[in-house]
Amino acid sequence: MLTLIQGASLYTPTYQGTKDVLLAGSKVIDIQSHIELETSTSVKKINACEYILAPGFVDSLVHITGGGGEAGFASRTPEMNLTDATLSGITTVIGALGTDSSSRTLSNLIAKAKGLKEQGLNVFCHTGSYHLPAKTLTGSITDDLMYIEEFVGVGEVAISDHRSSQPTTQQLAQLAAEAKVAGMLSGKSGIVSVHVGPQKSHLALLHEVANSTDINLCTFYPTHMNRNKALLDSGIQFCNAGGTIDFTASTTQYDLEHGEYSAAQALAYCINQGVNPAQLTISSDGHASLPIFDQQLNLVGLEIGKEDSLHHAFVQAVKEFNVSIEHALMAITSNPANVLGIEKGHISVNCDADLVLLDKNTLLPNYVWSNGILMVENSTPIVKGMFE
Numbered sequence: 567m568l569t570l571i572q573g574a575s576l577y578t579p580t581y582q583g584t585k586d587v588l589l590a591g592s593k594v595i596d597i598q599s600h601i602e603l604e605t606s607t608s609v610k611k612i613n614a615c616e617y618i619l620a621p622g623f624v625d626s627l628v629h630i631t632g633g634g635g636e637a638g639f640a641s642r643t644p645e646m647n648l649t650d651a652t653l654s655g656i657t658t659v660i661g662a663l664g665t666d667s668s669s670r671t672l673s674n675l676i677a678k679a680k681g682l683k684e685q686g687l688n689v690f691c692h693t694g695s696y697h698l699p700a701k702t703l704t705g706s707i708t709d710d711l712m713y714i715e716e717f718v719g720v721g722e723v724a725i726s727d728h729r730s731s732q733p734t735t736q737q738l739a740q741l742a743a744e745a746k747v748a749g750m751l752s753g754k755s756g757i758v759s760v761h762v763g764p765q766k767s768h769l770a771l772l773h774e775v776a777n778s779t780d781i782n783l784c785t786f787y788p789t790h791m792n793r794n795k796a797l798l799d800s801g802i803q804f805c806n807a808g809g810t811i812d813f814t815a816s817t818t819q820y821d822l823e824h825g826e827y828s829a830a831q832a833l834a835y836c837i838n839q840g841v842n843p844a845q846l847t848i849s850s851d852g853h854a855s856l857p858i859f860d861q862q863l864n865l866v867g868l869e870i871g872k873e874d875s876l877h878h879a880f881v882q883a884v885k886e887f888n889v890s891i892e893h894a895l896m897a898i899t900s901n902p903a904n905v906l907g908i909e910k911g912h913i914s915v916n917c918d919a920d921l922v923l924l925d926k927n928t929l930l931p932n933y934v935w936s937n938g939i940l941m942v943e944n945s946t947p948i949v950k951g952m953f954e
Contacts, residue, residue, distance in 0.1 A: 567608045569940075570601060574614035575926065578913040579621055579895035587619060589919045592938035597915055612933065614923055620895050622657025622688075622920030622936060624911045625876050626812060626902035627722065627759065627789055627849035630661035630689070631670055631678045634855030636729075636865055642669065643870050645678060646853045648685050648951035652941040654874040655922040655931035656850075658688035658903070658910045662722050662759060664854060665729050667695035672703040672710075679716045686939045686949055688920065690908060691716045692759050696724035697731040700741060707741070711748035711756060718906055719757035720745045722789060725771050727763020728863050735774045742781045755907030760788040768800040776807075783809045787905055789849060790814045792832035794825040802836060805845045810905050811836075812847045813897075815879040816871030820858050829879040833897055834887035843893040847902045850876040881929045 569589040576585040576597070588596040588603075603609055628651075634643040651659055661679050663670050672693060679689040693710040694700035700720060702710045710717045720741060724730035733741075742758050749756020762769065769788060776783045783804065789812035791801040801811040813829035822828065827835065829848045836846055851871040858867035880898055883889040903911030910920060919938035922931050934942035941949045 567610060568603070568605070569610045569612065570603065571612050571614045571619060571923070574617050574619035574923065576913065577618060577620045577891060577895055579899050580892050587913070589935065589938055592919055594913060594915060594917050594919050597913070612923070616926055617923040617932065618891070618926055618929070619913070620922050620924060621899040621911050621913050622922050622934065623655045623876055623898045624658040624902045625651065625656045625850050625852065625873060625898070626660045626847060626906060628659040628661055628852040628873065629664055629854045629871070630659060630682065631674050632853050633664045633666065633670070634868070634870075635666040635669065636855055636857045637868050641855060641868055642666070643853050643855050646873065647954050648682060648687060648949065649947045649954055650852065650873045651687060652934050652936065652949070653931070653945070653947060654877040655924070655934055656873055656876060657920040657922070657934065657936040658690070658908070660718070660906060661689060661691040663695035664722060664761070665696050667697065667701050672701060676703065676714065676716055685951055686936045686941060688910060688936060689716060690718045690906065692719045692721040693717045694720040694723060696722065696729060696761060698723065698733045698737050698741060707744045708748040708751065711745070711754055712752040718754045718908065719749070719759055721759025722761040723758060724761040724763060726765040726767045727761065728765070730763065733771070735771060735778060738771060739775045739779045739781055742775060742785045743779070746781070746785055749907070755905070757787050757905060757907070758785055760786050762788045762790050762793070762797065764793050764797070766796070768797050769804055772804070783807050787812060792827040792829055795827070798827060798832055798835065802839055802841055805836070805841045810845045810847060810901065812849050814851045815848055815875035816851045816854065816856060818856050818858060818867070818869050820867060828882065830882035830887050830889070833883050833894070834889050837889065837893060843896055844901055846897050847905065848876060848879050848897045849902070877931065884929065
């Protein structure tokens with residue numbers, strides 16, 4: 567069956583005007599100001615005059631198998647369900663391990679990724695976790711990236727955090743070098759996703775690697791960069807040196823009251839400071855634990871990250887912080903896709919039909935397609951996970 571989306575305000579994510587978009591199978595096959603079909607084939611027509619048509623959102627950090635554990639076994643967070651993503655317009659997720667790489671394993675991560683893919687979602691993963699030496703599935707980072715299709719990079723490796731393995735410059739350089747070469751050999755990005763904690767060392771370790779070796783700063787993709795203004799300002803310096811930084815949409819009221827910038831506020835701040843919007847991304851950190859530590863690093867609270875925070879950050883950026891729709895969409899579509907080296911996050915003829923129709927007024931997702939499969943219609947899930 568063909569699907570004809572008529573009269574949508576098209577953002578690819580750059581604004582293209584009012585367009586008709588034709589879908590067939592898993593692909594976008596035509597984009598024109600007006601498409602007139604003469605065919606006996608069944609055509610589903612959608613009047614999209616009151617909608618924005620945008621690329622499906624790309625969430626570059628999700629703990630699809632759950633995370634947590636900082637408060638013991640009972641604090642391990644649950645796995646992500648399919649509709650946790652799709653109802654928020656997310657059609658691509660990048661799964662990763664975090665603090666716990668003992669009860670959470672890479673084999674479980676890949677199995678979960680394959681299950682979500684069977685249900686229609688696009689899923690990629692990182693090998694490794696917070697700690698070095700990196701845990702792998704095959705015995706090496708190189709083999710993981712070369713022979714396991716879901717793996718695109720390594721991470722999230724923790725720095726500036728008391729939960730990290732306190733990696734040295736040499737350790738991080740060796741990991742980045744192997745990831746880079748593995749990416750070259752496999753035709754993947756080989757990016758190193760870096761969890762940046764709240765300690766005052768900020769991104770110093772990444773700069774030490776770049777200054778003392780042949781590793782480029784662009785090999786690293788630091789996340790949680792909106793923890794506080796000092797870290798955010800160090801992120802601007804990182805961008806000025808050519809890198810890309812990521813803001814975390816999931817947060818707690820405690821953190822916001824103690825200096826954290828919301829992801830939307832951080833995005834607006836960096837753009838206003840002259841950072842190229844193409845170097846800024848937002849991720850949800852969905853299903854991660856959100857531990858709250860006091861000044862002595864004692865755990866005093868624990869909440870859970872949510873995938874819908876990605877959409878909320880997009881709306882807040884546009885409506886409260888006057889970020890343009892284009893720039894806000896770039897942060898959750900084309901920018902993370904470009905960093906990760908995946909063919910997602912844009913709309914063009916022959917691209918994968920990963921699309922979301924957003925209400926022009928509320929910006930709420932109304933229709934969502936993933937690889938041409940209608941996942942959400944009238945804000946109601948058409949496809950659900952097996953146990954939802």
